[in-house]
Amino acid sequence: MDDLIETQNLTYLFVGLSFALYIGIAIWARAGSTSEFYVAGGGVHPIANGMATAADWMSAASFISMAGIIAFAGYDGSVYLLGWTGGYVLLALLLAPYLRKFGQFTVPDFIGERYYSRVARIVAVVCLIFVSFTYVAGQMRGVGIVFSRFLEVDIDLGVLIGMGVVFVYAVLGGMKGITYTQVAQYCVLIFAYMVPAIFISILITGVPVPQLGLGAMVADGSGLSVLAKLDATLVDLGFTAYTQASKTTIDIFAITFALMVGTAGLPHVIVRFFTVPKVSDARLSAGYALIFIALLYTTAPAVAAFARLNFIDTVHNTAYAEAPGWFKNWESLGLIGWRDKNNDGVIQYAAGSAFQGKPAFENDAGASGERMLSNATSEGANEVYADRDIFVLANPEIANLPGWVIALVAAGGLAAALSTAAGLLLVISTAISHDLMKKTFRSDISDKQELLYARIAAAAAICVAGWFGINPPGFVAQVVAFAFGLAAASLFPAILMGIFWKRMNKEGAIAGMVSGLAFTFLYIVFFKFVSPGLNTSDHWLFGISPEGIGTVGMVLNFVIAYGVSLMTSAPPEEVQDLVDDIRIPSGARVAHQH
Amino acid sequence: MPSKKDEPETIYHHEGGNAPAHGRHDEEVLREADVSGYWRANLRLLAVLLSIWFFVSFVLSIFLVDALNNIPFFGFKLGFWWAQQGSIYVFIGLIFYYTYAMKRIEKAYGVDDED
Numbered sequence: 265m266d267d268l269i270e271t272q273n274l275t276y277l278f279v280g281l282s283f284a285l286y287i288g289i290a291i292w293a294r295a296g297s298t299s300e301f302y303v304a305g306g307g308v309h310p311i312a313n314g315m316a317t318a319a320d321w322m323s324a325a326s327f328i329s330m331a332g333i334i335a336f337a338g339y340d341g342s343v344y345l346l347g348w349t350g351g352y353v354l355l356a357l358l359l360a361p362y363l364r365k366f367g368q369f370t371v372p373d374f375i376g377e378r379y380y381s382r383v384a385r386i387v388a389v390v391c392l393i394f395v396s397f398t399y400v401a402g403q404m405r406g407v408g409i410v411f412s413r414f415l416e417v418d419i420d421l422g423v424l425i426g427m428g429v430v431f432v433y434a435v436l437g438g439m440k441g442i443t444y445t446q447v448a449q450y451c452v453l454i455f456a457y458m459v460p461a462i463f464i465s466i467l468i469t470g471v472p473v474p475q476l477g478l479g480a481m482v483a484d485g486s487g488l489s490v491l492a493k494l495d496a497t498l499v500d501l502g503f504t505a506y507t508q509a510s511k512t513t514i515d516i517f518a519i520t521f522a523l524m525v526g527t528a529g530l531p532h533v534i535v536r537f538f539t540v541p542k543v544s545d546a547r548l549s550a551g552y553a554l555i556f557i558a559l560l561y562t563t564a565p566a567v568a569a570f571a572r573l574n575f576i577d578t579v580h581n582t583a584y585a586e587a588p589g590w591f592k593n594w595e596s597l598g599l600i601g602w603r604d605k606n607n608d609g610v611i612q613y614a615a616g617s618a619f620q621g622k623p624a625f626e627n628d629a630g631a632s633g634e635r636m637l638s639n640a641t642s643e644g645a646n647e648v649y650a651d652r653d654i655f656v657l658a659n660p661e662i663a664n665l666p667g668w669v670i671a672l673v674a675a676g677g678l679a680a681a682l683s684t685a686a687g688l689l690l691v692i693s694t695a696i697s698h699d700l701m702k703k704t705f706r707s708d709i710s711d712k713q714e715l716l717y718a719r720i721a722a723a724a725a726i727c728v729a730g731w732f733g734i735n736p737p738g739f740v741a742q743v744v745a746f747a748f749g750l751a752a753a754s755l756f757p758a759i760l761m762g763i764f765w766k767r768m769n770k771e772g773a774i775a776g777m778v779s780g781l782a783f784t785f786l787y788i789v790f791f792k793f794v795s796p797g798l799n800t801s802d803h804w805l806f807g808i809s810p811e812g813i814g815t816v817g818m819v820l821n822f823v824i825a826y827g828v829s830l831m832t833s834a835p836p837e838e839v840q841d842l843v844d845d846i847r848i849p850s851g852a853r854v855a856h857q858h
Numbered sequence: 859m860p861s862k863k864d865e866p867e868t869i870y871h872h873e874g875g876n877a878p879a880h881g882r883h884d885e886e887v888l889r890e891a892d893v894s895g896y897w898r899a900n901l902r903l904l905a906v907l908l909s910i911w912f913f914v915s916f917v918l919s920i921f922l923v924d925a926l927n928n929i930p931f932f933g934f935k936l937g938f939w940w941a942q943q944g945s946i947y948v949f950i951g952l953i954f955y956y957t958y959a960m961k962r963i964e965k966a967y968g969v970d971d972e973d
Contacts, residue, residue, distance in 0.1 A: 299876060306876045334942075339923070342941035346915050349946045353911045356953040357904055361960075367877035475943060479933030489933040507927060507938040517920050524915070542878050542971045544961060551953035558946045565942040847897055849964055849971040 271667035275414050278668075278675040282452055283429055286682070289448060290433030290441040298715050301438030302369040302694050308443055308539040314552025316446035317536045319453065319679070320687035321348075321527075321557060323399075324406025326564075327453060327680035332652035334568035335575075338498075338506035341568065343516055347523025347748075349554060349561050354528040356550035360537040362763045364546035365846045369538065370691070371531045371755065372699040378762040379770035380839055382704055387777050389695045391754040392531045394781075396688045397728070398747045399532075403685035404733025407678060409653075414674035423733040426682060427726050434686045434693075435722045442686045443539060449679035454559055456676020457656075461563045464570045464663045474566035482573075494573055501576070502615035502645075506569070511809075512801065518812030525818055526748025529756035532687040535694070543849035571655040574662050579648060580613040584632040587611060590661035594654050595635055598623060601649035602634050603641060616644035623649055689729060693722035746788050749814025753780035757821040766843045768825065771832040776825030784817035878971065896967035903959055907952050914940060914948045 295301040308316070326348070334341030366374055371392060376385025404423050411422025433441045458474075465477035469490060482493050495505040504510045511519075527533065536553075537546045578588055584602065594600040601623035602611055609632045619639035626636040657677070660669045697718035702709060709717070754777045761768040761776075788810045791799040801807050808816060834840075918926065919941035926937030934943075964970035 303876050306878070339938060339941060342919060342938075345942055346919060346945055349949050350911065350915045353907075353949050353952050357907060357956055364878055369876055476932075478943070479931075479939070481933070491934060491938070507935050509923065513920060517916060520915065520920065538876060544957065544964075544971055547953070547957040547960065551950065551957055554950050554953055558950055562943055562946055844893070847900075848891070848893055848969045849960075850891075850969045 271670050274668050274671035275674045278671045282675045286445045287432050289444045290437040293437050293441045293444045295438035295440045298711050300440045301718050303538040304440040304443045310545045310549035311552050313540050313549040315450040316443045317553035318556035319446040319450035319683035323684035324681035331564045331567040332655035335572040339509050340511050343519045347520045351524040351527025352554040360546040360550050361543045362846045365543045370694050379773045381770040384774050389699050392695050395747045395751050396692050400688040400729045401732035403681045404729050406681040410677040420734045427730040430686050431726050435719050446683045449683040452679040453676040456672045460660045461567050468570050474563045478566040514807050518808040518815040522749045522752045522812050522814035525752035525756050529751035532691045583610050599651035599654050605647050612647045614646040616646045617642045618646050618649045689725045692725045696721040749784050752814035753784040753817025766840050769829050769835045772825040772829030775828040776821040779824045780817045780821030787813045891968035896969050899963045914945045919945050
């Protein structure tokens with residue numbers, strides 16, 4: 265029990281220290297102008313921006329959930345690894361340098377000016393707010409969950425504390441404050457991710473580099489490599505082999521493509537490249553960002569494989585009475601459930617579900633002391649339910665690592681969730697104060713007033729996000745994954761064609777964005793919410809699941825935008841000059857200054 | 859240049875609020891440098907790099923994964939390694955190579971952003 269109290273005290277200490285650091289940085293890096301509030305004055309070093317982008321990008325989902333998802337999905341989990349890294353190639357090669365040269369503050373700024381249209385700007389704002397809010401709700405929830413699991417505070421109180429911290433540094437510091445806190449948050453989260461991963465890699469294979477440990481021999485004298493042992497074990501238990509695909513090739517392709525293009529089209533990521541001094545810095549900075557991201561993304565598949573192996577080794581065919589402490593800890597939190605189907609007091613793990621639905625616990629204990637469940641039993645030998653989210657959080661316990669590592673993971677999870685939430689809240693507030701207030705409704709406001717609106721909008725966005733965190737609509741978790749498909753089908757084609765095709769006009773852009781967004785949105789809503797019963801590959805368009813439909817939406821957007829553009833008049837001379845300007849890295853756009 | 863006040867319909871009105879650091883003005887660059895040569899060179903480079911991007915992420919990691927999985931690779935199956943490790947390393951290489959190659963192209967055609 266002393267250990268537990270010590271771990272908890274350490275967790276309070278680490279989380280408290282990291283929060284103090286974030287707030288300290290925010291006070292140091294206060295924003296004094298709209299330029300500092302929106303884009304940190306455009307003077308962030310490419311390496312610092314790379315770190316900030318990495319922290320901005322890697323959310324609670326990357327930190328907490330991804331390895332767990334891969335642990336269960338095996339090869340199928342590659343869609344996330346490929347999709348969420350490959351998008352940076354598109355960003356660095358096709359978007360970031362040109363948007364930097366464009367030299368404004370927001371993504372709707374580009375759409376609005378390139379397509380010389382208020383309507384286009386407002387459509388872009390709608391796409392942006394839609395994408396960003398679905399994403400941010402999940403982050404606040406993540407903050408609450410980390411608080412409740414590690415610090416034993418109520419989830420709601422955890423959300424409120426998280427809101428308070430983001431409030432201080434986002435409202436006060438704007439992009440400038442967020443950028444430098446994100447640099448600190450990246451350091452916290454990557455350290456917290458790597459330490460347990462290295463420990464576990466040494467434990468299982470004796471190799472201290474997890475990326476190599478994934479291909480190494482298991483140090484149990486079996487003479488099998490990690491993946492070979494995992495394949496053999498899983499097939500024995502009735503699963504598909506770990507390295508084998510279970511989704512169709514077309515669906516894996518579509519999901520990966522949608523995630524890549526969606527990554528490149530996410531406003532809170534794009535806007536980070538507005539903060540570096542030069543066009544060449546935007547390219548370089550995307551490269552650094554991907555290195556910092558890849559550190560975690562190449563470690564995650566190793567963590568996933570080790571965790572699955574460890575889980576099976578320690579749980580399968582173990583008497584419940586002798587099960588390790590973490591098994592019971594997570595059971596008491598409701599994230600592991602065990603039903604002793606054959607009444608032998610021993611835990612059996614196999615393919616298939618143990619019982620139907622999420623665990624619903626009763627108050628009394630079973631014959632072996634387990635928590636009884638009221639769920640209907642499923643067919644098959646499997647007796648264990650395990651929530652995927654526990655793997656990264658439970659890893660230090662599974663591997664018997666010291667208390668300070670567990671405390672570190674808690675601080676890392678919070679850093680991941682808070683940094684992403686702050687980045688998202690900033691683009692939402694910027695879209696409101698800059699694109700709606702300044703550029704659409706009240707062009708006469710001064711810089712000072714605009715800054716005040718930006719702060720009010722940030723504060724309001726935090727409250728809305730917090731409300732979603734405390735009262736999560738049941739569909740938030742599912743919807744987060746769809747933010748990518750929506751971004752891929754709406755913003756990406758409009759930005760890309762705006763740069764690479766001079767003939768693209770406002771009619772084409774608006775028609776493309778509206779049809780891409782509407783198609784993707786309706787497809788998702790139909791299969792996920794209207795007729796979930798039909799959500800099988802037989803009914804899908806081209807066999808593509810709602811997760812991957814953004815790829816089709818994107819193609820639709822391109823085709824409609826192209827066709828409509830050709831049928832309507834060419835964009836004005838002035839706009840074609842603008843396209844010439846953004847294509848060349850050198851020079852300032854003095855021709856258009858007034 | 860027409861004044862913006864004469865065209866209430868258009869909101870194209872660039873104030874250069876976050877213009878990148880620079881040495882020269884665009885008009886000067888557009889007049890003197892070989893801008894179309896630069897753009898063609900850029901597009902050629904993009905075509906090559908994006909083909910590699912497509913090849914590693916989709917051909918090696920997805921379409922050919924079953925065939926490549928028959929080949930052992932440092933304790934991995936090769937297709938699986940491309941999907942969960944190799945592609946990511948190639949992505950990093952592609953971005954840094956593009957950064958490097960673009961610097962050279964920009965210098966060669968006189969459009970680089972060095973001060």
